[in-house]
Amino acid sequence: MPEQVLIYSRFPKSQMAEIARRYDLLDGHGKPPIETFTAEQLKPVRALITAGGQPIPGPVLDTLPSLKAIICFGTGYDGVDFSETKARGIAVANSPGANANAVAEIAMGLMLASMRRLIVADRYVRSGGWAKGEPTVLTTMPPGIAGRKVGIYGLGEIGRKIAARCAAFDTEVGYHSRSRHDAPYAYFDNLDALAEWSDILFVAVRAGADTVHKVDAALLKKLGPLGTIVNISRGSVIDQKALVAALQEKTIAGAGLDVYEKEPHAPDILTTLDNVVLSPHIGGQTAEGLVGMQDCVIANLDAFFAGRPLPYPVG
Amino acid sequence: MPEQVLIYSRFPKSQMAEIARRYDLLDGHGKPPIETFTAEQLKPVRALITAGGQPIPGPVLDTLPSLKAIICFGTGYDGVDFSETKARGIAVANSPGANANAVAEIAMGLMLASMRRLIVADRYVRSGGWAKGEPTVLTTMPPGIAGRKVGIYGLGEIGRKIAARCAAFDTEVGYHSRSRHDAPYAYFDNLDALAEWSDILFVAVRAGADTVHKVDAALLKKLGPLGTIVNISRGSVIDQKALVAALQEKTIAGAGLDVYEKEPHAPDILTTLDNVVLSPHIGGQTAEGLVGMQDCVIANLDAFFAGRPLPYPVG
Numbered sequence: 001m002p003e004q005v006l007i008y009s010r011f012p013k014s015q016m017a018e019i020a021r022r023y024d025l026l027d028g029h030g031k032p033p034i035e036t037f038t039a040e041q042l043k044p045v046r047a048l049i050t051a052g053g054q055p056i057p058g059p060v061l062d063t064l065p066s067l068k069a070i071i072c073f074g075t076g077y078d079g080v081d082f083s084e085t086k087a088r089g090i091a092v093a094n095s096p097g098a099n100a101n102a103v104a105e106i107a108m109g110l111m112l113a114s115m116r117r118l119i120v121a122d123r124y125v126r127s128g129g130w131a132k133g134e135p136t137v138l139t140t141m142p143p144g145i146a147g148r149k150v151g152i153y154g155l156g157e158i159g160r161k162i163a164a165r166c167a168a169f170d171t172e173v174g175y176h177s178r179s180r181h182d183a184p185y186a187y188f189d190n191l192d193a194l195a196e197w198s199d200i201l202f203v204a205v206r207a208g209a210d211t212v213h214k215v216d217a218a219l220l221k222k223l224g225p226l227g228t229i230v231n232i233s234r235g236s237v238i239d240q241k242a243l244v245a246a247l248q249e250k251t252i253a254g255a256g257l258d259v260y261e262k263e264p265h266a267p268d269i270l271t272t273l274d275n276v277v278l279s280p281h282i283g284g285q286t287a288e289g290l291v292g293m294q295d296c297v298i299a300n301l302d303a304f305f306a307g308r309p310l311p312y313p314v315g
Numbered sequence: 316m317p318e319q320v321l322i323y324s325r326f327p328k329s330q331m332a333e334i335a336r337r338y339d340l341l342d343g344h345g346k347p348p349i350e351t352f353t354a355e356q357l358k359p360v361r362a363l364i365t366a367g368g369q370p371i372p373g374p375v376l377d378t379l380p381s382l383k384a385i386i387c388f389g390t391g392y393d394g395v396d397f398s399e400t401k402a403r404g405i406a407v408a409n410s411p412g413a414n415a416n417a418v419a420e421i422a423m424g425l426m427l428a429s430m431r432r433l434i435v436a437d438r439y440v441r442s443g444g445w446a447k448g449e450p451t452v453l454t455t456m457p458p459g460i461a462g463r464k465v466g467i468y469g470l471g472e473i474g475r476k477i478a479a480r481c482a483a484f485d486t487e488v489g490y491h492s493r494s495r496h497d498a499p500y501a502y503f504d505n506l507d508a509l510a511e512w513s514d515i516l517f518v519a520v521r522a523g524a525d526t527v528h529k530v531d532a533a534l535l536k537k538l539g540p541l542g543t544i545v546n547i548s549r550g551s552v553i554d555q556k557a558l559v560a561a562l563q564e565k566t567i568a569g570a571g572l573d574v575y576e577k578e579p580h581a582p583d584i585l586t587t588l589d590n591v592v593l594s595p596h597i598g599g600q601t602a603e604g605l606v607g608m609q610d611c612v613i614a615n616l617d618a619f620f621a622g623r624p625l626p627y628p629v630g
Contacts (some may be wrong), residue, residue, distance in 0.1 A: 014454050101461040102459050105577070106427075108545050110433070112428070115420075116433070118592060119433070119437050131579050139327035141329070141602040141604075141605050144416050166478075167482055264445045265446045267443070279433060279436040282436060285455065286458060286459035288458070288462070290456045
């Protein structure tokens with residue numbers, strides 16, 4: 001009889017297929033578990049899988065009296081309230097680095113697609129606008145990437161990979177993080193100075209209570225009217241209202257976003273703007289990224305149910 | 316009285332603004348000049364500017380009896396028939412390397428956008444499909460870039476820049492060109508072998524009569540069902556019908572195209588496919604790329620009208 005594991009966030013079925021071979025999954029489809037299952041069904045549940053960013057408040061934990069392990073699918077664990085988990089003796093683990101290549105790749109794709117306006121370009125060709133010679137914003141030349149100053153906010157595994165890829169585009173790379181790293185890039189001890197210096201800013205910081213709205217209206221303004229921002233971390237790091245306003249008013253030139261304040265939802269105004277590229281939090285989702293994350297989740301679950309220490313603990 | 320210069324191809328006005336400050340431009344808007352101007356007007360024209368890829372056949376040259384200089388805006392000059400120009404004593408020049416960064420950047424953008432399906436992703440977010448949890452092809456995991464084998468067809472200035480950028484994504488890079496270069500990438504002495512080896516193929520070769528349809532159905536098949544092709548060279552290098560069929564039948568996974576067989580026109584079927592990213596030949600079009608090309612064009616024209624040798628002759 002396989003152990004039972006609750007799926008707390010909404011995941012495509014394909015992402016859980018490997019895990020479902022080893023465990024009996026109770027899929028809550030992203031809703032509070034008690035809406036999908038009876039208290040009786042939830043009572044024996046000892047472990048759950050979450051996307052990491054989705055909040056798991058105390059009242060939800062109260063419906064899971066046997067819970068002792070929260071396993072985050074991905075590197076983030078900002079939805080976990082450690083005061084709540086510690087009080088209950090719940091261990092927390094993640095899937096570190098397993099998807100760093102995939103996330104760095106989509107960050108680069110969003111930056112290039114935003115700066116070279118590939119969404120607008122693709123639509124212009126498909127609509128027949130090109131064939132008809134219709135007026136287009138594409139005739140206004142954007143700055144190229146080479147020679148630009150690229151700022152990376154957060155130089156963890158993903159931030160480093162973004163930095164290395166950007167450097168190959170003949171850019172200057174700088175970064176801000178809490179402390180200086182052994183890395184061949186300019187260090188800025190505060191985010192304001194990094195934004196002031198940067199033409200392109202990547203948000204790659206590990207999100208948490210201390211990073212909420214670190215990128216606000218004033219910071220966006222520092223990027224300037226030719227500036228571009230890319231966020232592959234968490235929606236909470238950027239004041240989304242301020243970002244929408246900056247894009248509408250052309251305070252900055254463009255943005256590439258894989259994450260949003262309230263997922264799965266991008267604000268309505270954002271979806272009408274041409275100077276932004278939107279992806280539905282698919283940063284980590286490559287075949288290799290998925291296998292890497294599944295492997296970490298399974299390793300965490302196997303260890304937990306065998307009574308061994310979790311291989312990737314956090315908190 | 317400024318010298319007169321004919322604009323042979325269709326260019327956005329903004330691209331010619333700098334040149335218009337020094338020369339009196341007769342803009343044919345991409346049509347045969349004799350449709351826009353009288354024979355009398357064309358008679359004294361000694362120089363023209365062309366996009367390089369657009370054919371300038373003998374009968375067109377016949378309408379320009381004083382023509383002695385064809386200046387290509389961009390690196391390509393595949394539209395020029397050198398047997399016709401030599402017979403008439405017409406010099407030909409281009410704008411070498413001025414836009415290599417810009418083209419390499421869009422090549423990378425098209426590759427990433429294609430592999431990570433950013434057009435589909437953006438549409439999924441904007442349409443509200445994500446918020447509603449609608450089924451999407453995005454739940455099928457694509458391969459990541461890291462670890463892939465990247466083939467570059469043509470290792471000129473643009474090909475080298477693509478190679479260097481791809482290498483930073485932790486890929487293996489190989490190339491095919493007529494001869495081996497002093498470059499840290501695997502050399503393939505034939506295109507078939509390169510395609511067989513590659514997961515991702517960039518077409519960066521200088522186009523000409525010898526490269527027409529070098530990428531055909533058989534070659535595309537060698538890339539395999541997870542394969543991706545990117546073309547930033549000329550549409551003529553790929554058999555476009557075969558490419559459309561390969562994308563429809565999923566013989567390959569996807570494509571990113573900045574160039575087409577008949578510009579400004581992408582085939583209707585191509586514009587309905589989800590596994591392709593289309594841009595309207597904007598590869599060289601960044602602020603720096605434009606200035607670089609303008610500078611070359613102006614240098615060529617200034618030299619020509621001063622009776623000096625052209626600084627960037629070709630043919």
